[in-house]
Amino acid sequence: MAKIPVQFRLNGSDRAAFVGPSDNLLTLLRRGLNDFGPKYGCGQGTCGTCTVLVDGDLQLSCLTLAATCEGKHVETVSGMAEGPVLHPLQQAFMDHFAAQCGFCTPGMLTAAKALLAANPNPTRAEVIDGISGNICRCTGYDAIIEAILAAARGGQAKRTY
Amino acid sequence: MLEFRKDLFAAERDDNLNIVGKGAQRQDMPGHVTGRSPFFDDHAFEGLLHLKVVRSPHHHARIRAIDTTAAERAPGVKRILRGADVPLNKNTLLSLINFGKDDEPTLAVSKVSYKGEPVVAIIAETEQQALAARALVRVDYDVLPHVFDVEEALKPGAPVVNETYPNNYFEYHDRYDHSKLRFGDVDRAFATADFIVDDRYQMSPIEHAPTETNGSIAAPEQNDRFVVHSCAQGLFFSLGTAAKILKLESNRLHFIGGTVGGGFGGKVDSLTEPLSILGAMMTGQPVRYVLDREEEMLYGSPRGAERIYIKDGILRDGRIVARRIRSYFDAGAYTRLSSYAAIKCTAHLPGPYTIPNVSADIYVAYTNRCPSTAMRGFGITAVDFALEVHMDKGAEACGMDPMEFRILNAYRDEDMKAHRRVAKNTALIECVQVVAEKAGWPLSDEARRQSSLTGGGGARALIPATPIDDNGRIGRPETRTGPATETLPAGAMRIPMTKQPIMEGSAEARPTPAAVPQYEPYRPTPASMPPAYQPMPAAPPPAMPPTAATAPPPAAAPAPAPAQPTQHGAVRFSSVFGTRRR
Missing domain, CATH: 3.90.1170.50 (Aldehyde oxidase/xanthine dehydrogenase, a/b hammerhead)
Structure with a gap:
């Protein structure tokens, strides 16, 4: 099957790859470009752990065809910190113990980042709605919600979005 | 928020704590929030x-x-x-x-x-x-015809699920089709009871559904070894299992793991590691074997379903005098960890209560369902659910408040448990009191005064005379039911060696166990303390002449048996399980 060339920005860097017409973005990121931030949890868009931002929009990378990312900017959890300096959301997740096994965390952080970009001062209900596409099977939702609310209150959040 | 009650068990607790009650950052948290935690699948290999x-x-x-x-x-x-x-x-x-x-x-x-x-x-x-x-x-x-129901599977003529166990039950000690617990004489006690509460509880299998599915990557490493990135919850358990299946020395396997994307018990079975490694051995290349979500949900082993029958005999004043339990653990098609779950279940009975007569038969049955495995308290959680529902029904039967019914029957320090260990650090009474307080549930003053630290032991520490039976003995026709074959005298910790019913060898002619390690015999404190079965209702209960069934036998503390040498190490497992392979 003929491969398709695709060029896009990944966390601020230009990347290029050849993909099959049915290859999804998650496989390209993980197996093609060695970005292991987004995880495979279900492959059918129900768990949210593969969540990435494509041109700022929340996308499930397991349901996104890699070839459609031509010319776009893909952001994953791997690009959230600026060097050794954690993103305020990452710091809030640490401060509030908002991870147990850590497997849903990349998707949770990405969903939270998109939420705060659109709504810098969400209510608790809006936070719950914002992460409703992400499953935490360790059921640590409360700490995650607290962490996102704290990051929003921290005010620094606005600057980086 | 965590609350430390200084009024409870102050003498048993060290308040000079460095970590408990204080916030401490987890060492894996930076990796989790930056997406750099190395889960098994987060490794790149050329030629994967x-x-x-x-x-x-x-x-x-x-x-x-x-x-x-x-x-x-x-x-x-x-x-x-x-x-x-x-x-x-x-x-x-x-x-x-x-x-x-x-x-x-x-x-x-x-x-x-x-x-x-x-x-x-x-x-x-x-x-x-x-x-x-x-x-x-x-x-x-x-x-072939299949069987899905645990009791159907144990009937004669049922399809043979697993040829290793042709009667569809796990064989305990090479001699029994179930795991047994006998303490006192339940049949006599039922005859003295004012109420009998009898019911059946059926659980469902539960899939752990971890967000990370089961999987592993194995690759040839230098010096003829294989590196294995594994999701295993028990990394060295998985290494040992793979080494056995692949007939490799364990030092040729280099397992890397410990970062597990949710396990809850569903990642102890080594579902993928042996095949990944075998693939790497056969191809000379890195091999990745990961279950997809559908496989994980359908064929990743679940929590085994249990069917539990409980029969309680209760006196009018609320004391439970007898409890009989029959439970069937659905192993699915293969044993995995179900045999162990049933042992845990047996050892846990009759729950956190002091009941003078207890009998339990716990079966592991094979059915044509997905093999079940560990999951968060497996063997205990389901039977606890059944026991606690049954406690509510018992309270209803004798017209008692369910909280006070639990306090009345709760075990206390120094009580003898049905599996002949002395209860220590018990706290059910305090738990019920705190729960009642938090829930605004009124308790009588007498119930509020009770304590796990007092009132136990004495007559409650004695081991009653216990009829034992050969029911369920493998290889004997019609042994599912039958009368007791002999009665162990009061105070007997275990069946004496000479009366071990099967010392003639197992069905497979394996060598018989050389010795059964014995525990240090427990010497109850002299029964000078009054019996501490303190009835809870404000009105004094009707005078209850002690009968052989309701009260422990009056026999004084038995002459202690000569202490047997204690064994340690791997043999200790064989003492728990009563059998030793090869």
């Missing part, structure tokens, strides 16, 4: 191959023929594995601690015993190629 298995579409079928010729010629296919390629194609997980017989193949050869059982493994350059080739494998099945 992908393994997918062909699974049985039938619950129970004989395999007549397997044709892989078309799959072998499919694009990208590097290697196809069948049962004959697995060096030791039969294993049971707990064989590493000498418990149970090898009963489960890595790849089925002659028959499949559950829907989804792996039959053939395909290794290809891409996942899509492996999946395409999987569709080309032709397996010719002869469908």
Whole structure:
């Protein structure tokens, strides 16, 4: 099957790859470009752990065809910190113990980042709605919600979005 | 928020705590929030191959023929594995601690015993190629009758699920079809009871559904070793299992793991590691075998379903005088950890209560369902649910408040438990009191005054005379029910060596155990303290002349048996399980 060339920005860097017409973005990121931030949890868009931002929009990378990312900017959890300096959301997740096994965390952080970009001062209900596409099977939702609310209150959040 | 009650168990607690009650950052948290925590699948390998298995579409079928010729010629296919390629194609997980017989193949050869059982493994350059080739494998099945119900499976004439255990039950101590607990005489006690509460509880299998599915990547390493990135919850358990199945010295396997994307018990079975490593051995390349979500939900082993029957005999004042339990643990098609779950269940009975007469028979039954495994308190959680629902029904039967009914029957420090260990650090009474307080549930003053620290021991520490029976003894016809064959005298800690019912050897003519380690006999404190069964209702209960069934036998403390030498190490497991392999 003929491969398709695709060029896009990944966390601020230009990347290029050849993909099959049915290859999804998650496989390209993980197996093609060695970005292991987004995880495979279900492959059918129900768990949210593969969540990435494509041109700022929340996308499930397991349901996104890699070839459609031509010319776009893909952001994953791997690009959230600026060097050794954690993103305020990452710091809030640490401060509030908002991870147990850590497997849903990349998707949770990405969903939270998109939420705060659109709504810098969400209510608790809006936070719950914002992460409703992400499953935490360790059921640590409360700490995650607290962490996102704290990051929003921290005010620094606005600057980086 | 965590609350420390200084008024409870102050003498037993060290308040000079460095970590408990204080916030401490987890060392893996920076990795989690930056997406850098190394889960098993987060490793790049040049030339990574992908393994997918062909699974049985039938619950129970004989395999007549397997044709892989078309799959072998499919694009990208590097290697196809069948049962004959697995060096030791039969294993049971707990064989590493000498418990149970090898009963489960890595790849089925002659028959499949559950829907989804792996039959053939395909290794290809891409996942899509492996999946395409999987569709080309032709397996010719002869469908057999199946059985899904634990009690149906134990009936004569039921389909044989697992040829290693041809009667569809796990064999305890090589001699019994169930795990037994006997303490006192329940039949006599039931005759004295004012109320009998009898019920049946049925659980469902529960899938752990971890966000990260089961999987592993194995790759040839230098010096003829293999590196294995594994999701295993018990990394060295998985290493030992893989070494056994592959007939490798364990030092040729380099397992890396410990970062587990949710396990909850569903990642102790080594579902993928042996085949990944075998694939790497056969191809000389890195091999990745990951369950997809559908496989995880359908064929990742669940919490085993249990069917539990409980019968309680209760006096008018609320004291439970007898409890009989019969439970069936659904192992699915193979043992895995169910045999151990049933032992935990037996040891946990009759729950956190002091009941003078207890009898329990716990079966592990094989059915044509997905093999079940560990999950968060397995063996205990389901029976606790049943026991606590039953406690509510018991309280209702005798017209008592359910909280006070629990406090009345709760175990206390120094009480003798049904499995003949002395209760220590008990706290059920305090838990009920705190729960009642938080819930605004009114308790009587007398109930509020009770304490786990006092009132136990004395007569409650005595071991009653206990009728024992041969019911369920393997190889004897009609042994499912029957009268007691003998009565152990009061104070007997265990069946004396000379009366071990099966010292003549097991069904498979394995060597008999050389010695059964004995525990230090417990010497109860002299019964000078008054019996501490303090009835809870404000009104004094009707005077109850002690009978042989309701009160422990009046016999004084028995002469202590001569202390037996205690054994340590691996043999201790065989003492728990009563059997020793090879």
